[in-house]
Amino acid sequence: MQKPEIKITQDGPYIVTGNVPLSEKIIVPQGRKYELFEGRELPQTETYALCRCGKSKNTPFCDGSHEKVGFVGTETASKAKYEDRAELIGGPEIDLLDDNRCAFARFCHRDNGNVWELTQKSDWGDNRSEAIIAASECLAGRLVAVDKDGNEIEPELQPSIDIIQDPEKRVSAGIFVKGNIPIVGANGETYEVRNRVALCRCGNSENKPFCDATHVLTKFLDKK
Ligand code: FES
Known part of the structure; x- marks a missing residue:
């Protein structure tokens, strides 16, 4: 069986292979903290294409709209290691x-x-x-x-993908990728494999392929 992997296509969707479970999750405030609640059920398939441009009418899946809108999905994120990019704050x-x-x-x-x-x-x-x-x-x-x-x-997380909704902010949020799924850039280079990472699905992040919270500013909603 093929191992879980996410392949970024040039100016197109994320192609997910390897039977990765897919769910929708909703950010729900609980006092001053937050929890993830189950959202709607999504179809489970061995391979699927997740929209990266924010324009699909069949979210979270790609419906080809990226071509019609001329989506430019150039990756801009650093491929440097987390430990080299992160600041250590002592307590x-x-x-x-x-x-x-x-x-x-x-x-x-x-x-x-x-x-x-x-x-x-x-x-x-x-x-x-x-x-x-x-x-x-x-x-x-x-x-x-x-x-x-x-x-x-680090928490123990199985390879799986959550499509995040954020009704408190009245927006749809990014794609939560869990459990060390390799993410391969459009040029064939793999990003550092990490247990937790959030990918952009509104199409507007300035740090593609990763989510940089722009969906909040642009009020991205995947269900019109
Ligand atoms: S990436 Fe294909 S419709 Fe958005």
């Missing part, structure tokens, strides 16, 4: 890596503060464990908690 009981690639999913917020505040005050109460949750739930993989022995703390 008393836990440290935090942060590469600033924000998909605006807001899972860095917890009841007692955001991941940066929790890290900086990680010697108080349950702030250390809350900082770890806040970092580990970041869909973009921007945030990674690092223990005082230098070990990165």
Whole structure:
């Protein structure tokens, strides 16, 4: 059986191979933090093409609209390693890596503060464990908690893809790619394989193929 993989096509969709489970998930506020709820059921196939231009009428799948609208999907993101791009923010009981690639999913917020505040005050109460949750739930993989022995703390995630909806902001959000699925650029070069990453599906990110939260500014909605 083919291994899971996402292939970016030049000015076209993401081609997903290897029977990767596909779901829709909804960002739901719970107090000052957030949870992902199940959305509508999506068809499961061995191979599928996910829209990258934001113009499909059959989202999340490509319907060929990218050709009609002349989508330009040039990849602009750095292929440098996360550890080389990320800044290490030190706290008393836990440290935090942060590469600033924000998909605006807001899972860095917890009841007692955001991941940066929790890290900086990680010697108080349950702030250390809350900082770890806040970092580990970041869909973009921007945030990674690092223990005082230098070990990165990552949740165990099976290869799977979530199409994100964000009704609180009245927008449709990016594509959450979990479980170390290789992403191959249009030029054949593979991006660093990561456990968590968010891909753009509104077509307007300035850091393609990754989500940079532009969908919030442009009020991208996949169901018109
Ligand atoms: S990428 Fe094909 S319709 Fe959007």
